[in-house]
Amino acid sequence: MKQLEAQIAQALSQALQDTFQHAFPAEQINLQPTRKEFAGTFTFVTFPFTKALGKGPEQIGQALGDSLVQHAPQVAGYNVVKGFLNIEIKDSVWLQLFAEQVSQFGADLAKTGQKQKVVVEYSSPNTNKPLHLGHLRNNFLGYSVAEILKAAGNDVVKANLVNDRGIHICKSMIAYEKFGQGETPESAGIKGDHLVGKYYVEFDKAYKAEIDQLVAQGVDKEQAKKQAPLMLEAQEMLQKWEQGDSETIALWQKMNGWVYDGFNATYTNIGVDFDKFYYESNTYLLGKDRVDEGLAKGVFFKKPDGSVWVDLTEEGLDEKLLLRADGTSVYITQDLGTAELKYEDFGYDQSLYVVADEQNYHFQVLKAVLKKLQKPYADGIVHLSYGMVDLPSGKMKSREGTVVDADELVQEMIDTARQKTDELGKIDGFTPEEAQQLYHTLAMGALKYFLLKVDPKKRMLFNPEESIEFHGNTGPFVQYTHARIAAIQRKAAEMGIQSETSAFEGVTDLHETEREVLVLLNYAEATIADAARNFAPSIIAQYAFDMAKAYNRFYTEVPIFQETNAQKLSFRIALSRQVAQTIKRMMGLLGIAVPERM
């Protein structure tokens, strides 16, 4: 497609020269897709040339169109509407491009420019509570962006920085010690991450009760929060942990172990994976070296109380604290450390952080500080900032119990998938295992597609009812299209229909719906490149939907097996297969599987 576009641009450049003696390089010629209501594939806008050429926009369009038809062998015709020159491409060109695509499918989707080493950090959970809806957007985005970058030819490492230490873990630990009575995930029959989360909630309840009691005794609320015995215990435990107290460490390891088992089960269930795990318990002390480095280089400064700061006012930011007066780290300190660690580990060109947009400022600071330190990797730091997920009731708030639990949500989706599938009764021959597999495939397809079809940068609304919808712009709609084609392929195989390129060489003209599908197929590579450049799985989702829609239109308008011309029949089988493979590939980039039957 890129080639064809370049050829047309070249021809236009030539036509401008020949017809108007106007030199205009082909590289600067911008073609846009023609709107559906007009004939043509590419549109060239002539308005910007009226001044230079001293002619009206229609006149220019006509003249260029005539020239193209005469000199450009790919062009079948043209039409001019106001300042828009719509260029129609010959069917033979589409068929030729299609034949090439069939013979080299998959091979050339991946060649888009420079191969880069990219680290994609995502998920990065806290170990004091299970994953929720917000994490799902994060996980799906991170996984998908990593896969898209791979498909675009990059060398990608998926990393997960687990926040496994700090006061919040100690809260769960304290509560478990007090109320746990030796409970384990096995004895309680609760998934490990949920069990630990339960104690985090227990802590909060008991802590609040203590505060209320203190306030009732006349203590100021802020004071009460600090004085509450449970809080003091938690802080004490954090200190013990930092000192390496063996009992504390043992409990911490035991409970974190439960959480990891739980997380791993969820990760497997939702189909995300990681190449490298980092743990904050190992990295939280890193970064102090960077602070020293900055002081030595004179880009950081010390205040009289001993705290270390960086002045980012020139960068349009504020002064930022890097190390407290007592020498302890703040968040940004360890991020400086882990950025360096990742660079030592992988020597990345780009380091992506899939983190919600509430941390936009934080990442601006991180990058600015690394630049001040003149780190070679500073420019490669990218905050893949995504918008938060809202519910119809508003923002998710743990305090108000409106947080949507990831495991529960996935289970509900599976139940709905089962119910809807059973209602239709199309999978009678399935074994129970196959049926189970299908429910899972459909459930994850619906959920992932719903969360990925929106531009990552934008805040989005999660409507539980719409997310499990199977009609319209949804994952299951695309999956259904794939299953339909799979049925076609089975029948074609049974009938022994040939579908290699030699079987349809004689086809010369196309049905309108076939042409639409062919044009779309040719955009596959460019779409992946575009999605990679923008870190936007939504572009892939949109493409997959358009493809499915175009195919379904073809499917209803052109009854494939009623075709009596053997060449055309073969072509339609090949076209269908190509669409199925493209859908499978694109959905795969979103982390979504496609079924053979549904």
Place this chain on the structure above:
RNA sequence: GGCCCCGUAGUUUAAUGGAUAAAAUAGAAGUUUCCUAAACUUUAGAUAUGGGUUCGAUUCCCGUCGGGGCCA
């Protein structure tokens, strides 16, 4: 208080400065002796507001109103 982001059909989302603003869903009306109707077709419906730049603005700039976030 300072800084940042967002306002598009009833609803959820699209639109490198280009055409009559595109889909989905909800609404209305249709399509199955024929490959999966979880599909397809038709229909009605929107750029918060006031200016500016431009041949042309949902897009860029300024003001107003509304929503969200970050920094203490």
